[in-house]
Amino acid sequence: MNIEEILNYQKKDFEIIKLERSLNESPNKKIINQIQNIVKDSQSTSAALETEAEEVLLQFNNLKKLYEDNINSFIILSKKESDTLNEAEAAEIIKLTNAMASNLNILEKKLLALAEKVNAILSGYDEAKKKYQKAKIHYKDVSENFNAEKNELSPRIAKLSEELKKMETKIESKLFTLYKEKRQDRIFPIFVEFTSNGCGGCMMELPSAQIEKLKRENMLECENCHRYIYLKQPEK
Ligand SMILES: [Zn+2]
Incomplete structure (x- = not known):
């Protein structure tokens, strides 16, 4: 077993790993990761808000329907000729109109609460959108810088890879296979x-x-x- 050749190979390969590592540890790369997380977050916030908004809209429509039904009943009731009613009927009408008024009051309050919720959703959505857009603008600059870094390193990596390729033939194939397997497992x-x-x-x-x-x-x-x-x- 001739270990020397594979050790030389490993030594040169380490130079590539160091270059790749420096790229991965670049501050630009870190910012890119952060921005990608912001984008992911704002996307999931938007999706969650959308679901919430759909639910609120459904509630709103149900309440609106109820509100309109109440108004219609109220109008029908109040149109009855008051002089054709007996005392009991008149009392019943008063009782009903009071109940209607209180119902309308409750519904109005509920609608107001829903409107507030809608506003909160809208502003949450707006915030997520702003964050996303800000991140997007920043992303463009940083990824340009990162690409410049990459472009600077890639010819050096390519040259080293070329040299490695030439060394391969001298290595015992059994050792080389073992090496390749572990390299894939990111052991080094x-x-x-x-x-x-x-x-x-x-x-x-x-x-x-x-x-x-x-x-x-x-x-x-x-x-x-x-x-x-x-x-x-x-x-x-
Ligand atoms: Zn060990």
């Missing part, structure tokens, strides 16, 4: 040296049976961090 570095009885990646001490196995096979997957621990080859 992948091959680590066996140091002071433990894994050079996570520093966990290996049980003696594992150390024996490592000595026999020259390589071992760490049970803790899943990197490949290799035994340093004696100097030639």
Whole structure:
């Protein structure tokens, strides 16, 4: 097993990782993430407000219908010729009109409360919209800056990738396959040296049976961090 080539490869690959990392940790990238969250939030706020508004509208329409029915009954009742009524009927009319008036009063109050709710929804919607638009304007600037950063780094990454490609052929294919698998799992570095009885990646001490196995096979997957621990080859 020739570990040297894959270690060289890993070293160069690390340069790419550092560049990618610097891009990911760029303040512009952080702002972009924040803005994306604002946009997501304002979208879900808008959706929630829309649902609430639909409900209020339904309530409003129901109340409006009730209100109109009450007004109509009131009008019909009040049109009755008062001189054709007997005393009991007149008393009944008074009782009914009082009930109607109180009903209308309640309905009016309910409508006012609903109107207030509608206003609150509208202003909430407005606020979400403003936040969204502000974020959108900011997003344009920041993403331009971030793209400039990316454009600056991408030729360097491309050059390194090119160099890596050339190195691939020299690497034992078995080792290269192991490397690629772990790289996908975002484990890095992948091959680590066996140091002071433990894994050079996570520093966990290996049980003696594992150390024996490592000595026999020259390589071992760490049970803790899943990197490949290799035994340093004696100097030639
Ligand atoms: Zn480990």
